[in-house]
Amino acid sequence: MTHMTPQEFRHLGRQAVDWIADYWETLDSLPVAPQIAPGRIRGRLPDHPPTEGQPFEALLGDLSDVIVPGLLHWQHPRFLGYFPANASGPAVLAELLSAGLGVQGMSWVTSPACTELEQHTLDWLVELLGLPDHFRSTGPGGGVIQDTASSALLVALVAALHRAGKGSVRREGVGGTQYALYISPETHSAATKAAIVAGLGEQAVRHVATRPGTQELDVAELRALITRDLDAGITPLMAVATVGTTSTGAVDPVADIGRICREHGLWLHVDAAYAGVAAVCPELRWLNDGVAQYADSYCTNPHKWLLTNFDCDTFWVADRSWLTGALTLLPEYLRNAPSESGEVTDYRNWQIPLGRRFRALKLWAVIRWYGAEGLRAHIRQGIALADRLAGWIGADERFELRAPHPLSLVCFRLRTPPDADRNEANLRLLKAVNATGSTFLTHSTIGDDVVLRMAAGGVLTEERHLREAWQCILQETEAMQGAQADARPRLP
Template identity: 60%
Template sequence: MTPEEFRRAGYAVVDWIADYWTTLGQRPVTSAEPPGALAAELPDGPTAHGEPVDAVLADLDRLVAPRLTHWQHPGFFGYFPANTSGPSVLGDLVSSGLGVQGMLWATGPACTELETAMLDWLADLMDLPERFRSTGAGGGVIQDSASSATLVATLAALHRAGDGRWRAAGVDRRYRAYTSTHGHSSIEKAARIAGLGGDGVRQVEVDPATQALRPEALRAAIEADRAAGDVPAIVVATIGTTSTTAVDPLPEIGRICAEYGIWLHVDAAYAGSAAVCPELRWSHAGLEYADSYCFDPHKWLLTGFDCDAFWVADSGELIEALTVLPEYLRNTATESGAVIDYRDWQVPLGRRFRALKLWFVLRWYGVEGLRAHIRSGVALAARFADRVRADDRFELAAPHPFSLVCFRLLGDDAANAELLARVNATGRVHLTHTRVDGRYTLRLAVGSPHTTAAHVDEAWDLLAGTAAR
């Protein structure tokens, strides 16, 4: 593909994406076709001599788009949002066009330095503790996801808990990780990958009123493990749990971790974005105790996947745990000690220029634009919660501090599951479920920049009308 061919094809692709966004509201949110429908339509292999981009785009329309779950749809209320935006897509396009491999400062100086600056920009925007800035011992890096951030934090915690022996000897003692019963599944996965096994994770009970981790239960679990000869290595606290967006009490948890010398990682994958708004920063009280912290701009901050912002208070501990330096990567800049090599801050060696899309987003929207987006989601969720509260057939199942509302129809689990299935089958909206206090609970998560009050009202009308039949 020559530069001129790329130019023509690129215009066509951008037009296709713009048309897709324009028509999202008219599409069913999810596909009703059975598994294997797309695979059955595809040829057995690629063409011998290639095809024009127009043919590929035609098949995108005919084959792929009708069989998608449309995460950017204004009626998509499932899971958590996975936002993208025009500036994010353009930043990713530039990243792909540059094709930079940013494993070392020397392999992409601007790639590394822009990423460092963007993580400092975000830290300032969210008023994170000073210890996470690159101007001190700490600093930030972009991981692909909060799952990877949790794994990296776990490895650094094991390195600390083993007094450095973990790096050479691996897991030779009974280390333990702690999180609430609503902690993300990636915490157990990280423990398995790190060699602790699923049994190495202690799930600590939550307060029934708040669904947040109970500090006294955490202390009891730590004491029991210590008495058994086990080594508490890491506590993963959550700001905005996946089920209900509960906020674990960081000040109390932080003091316990400090007392026992345990690594504290704070997972704010979804709700961290809320901290761009000063009135929502209450959720981050106690973050000064954290050894590491992460959130996903690719959830609620208009930046496409994969972009998890991860900070550590002491980058030296992380680098000591993860660095491996073969001869073929040695270079003058690294040996000077004056640069950051982000290969030492993550599991893979290679890394792409992810900071570009974040840079595009921050510059396009600005501080006030990002705050307006977050505030809109919170207001729309409150609007929906008011409708639930006003209907005596329904009840709210948990507090809703951000843009997720957990609710249920008064009745048994089967009635709620049937309601969810019937509403989703309309194709106009898509909600998901969880369990709160053991009971089947519906979740409506607002987050798409395309979602308006009309879309939230339509979701409620569908739920209320379907429940009446």
């Protein structure tokens, strides 16, 4: 066995960084999505592990020849599906530093700098996003970096159960008490999964209708469902308000939902995974309406639109005692004087796993490299590109915009003749565009209608890339409509 020496690491590390830089420089020339059959990548890998160690250069070679052809390139300038998963230079370098340090940040004592940098960076982000002061580490609440918004939602639900049961749920489980969780059809599926994991089951989930046109949660129906559950002896537990839904980017009326939650004692979780970081721009602080007054917990993902590579979800609570009260356990092997003094934060009590990586390092690096103005410029560029795209769509009578687009997501669909299957036509267009390899889109539904989604905001995406993607859509539309015309029966 031979460990890599510091000298070898220095030499090979430069090769790895060069490989990444070359990858970024040549991304524009690569197909966005792989056109391969399932099992193709495994078929090119050896059946058995090597008996003897192999040089790192061989791994880099296989990375280029075997792995890259099988990737969906999330950093590609014409990757416009889902939401951006940004990986900026400072974040990647900080992730390398974090890996090299090998820090285990489960408790303050296991690496004080890990905990305190996380607290400080999240306090910076409270200021940058215009979030309430009680989210700061010096207030009654505080923040923590989770892996994803799904984990944030789960721990929020656990904290809500702890508060609703006045501590009994922690000791006895939910027992015979029936709880209800209120979401809309636009809420991320993580909410339903959280109900399953927490032992409430899908039966606890109430789907509140959305308002036509805006796809925002209907507050009147929320009130009606809560009243119905109360009459049936069911305890309303938590409502989830979304700021920037995955399907369409819709923004729920947080303040109106919050007033109902406050009236009936529900926990309000605000899921701003996609859109919350946009509040770094002062003109977009309307995204925070109602958060300061009513949110018991709130999360947003710098790993989507704020230049920080996955995974990095920032999660805050208004009162940390409910969260730590639900999740704190202290086995003998974790006892230490700083923890028992109550003067430090042990982040293991703010999350489901025990162990935790030094995620704050990359967020800290991003904020320091770009500064507030750089972050704002990135957000504004994504919004400007979406506006430009929406203008092109609106000017073409073959297409229609299907949802508001205040941020960087545009939802639209192809118009078809009245006798045609419009959903089938839009799915066929999506498949044709993605099959070209030059552009990648995704789809969703609004009501019964299939819509195509284009999400700007990637680090490398410029207007020319968006224009190229739009041209690809137009070309595939013309090809599809031409084929349909050729297939029509002709008069003899």
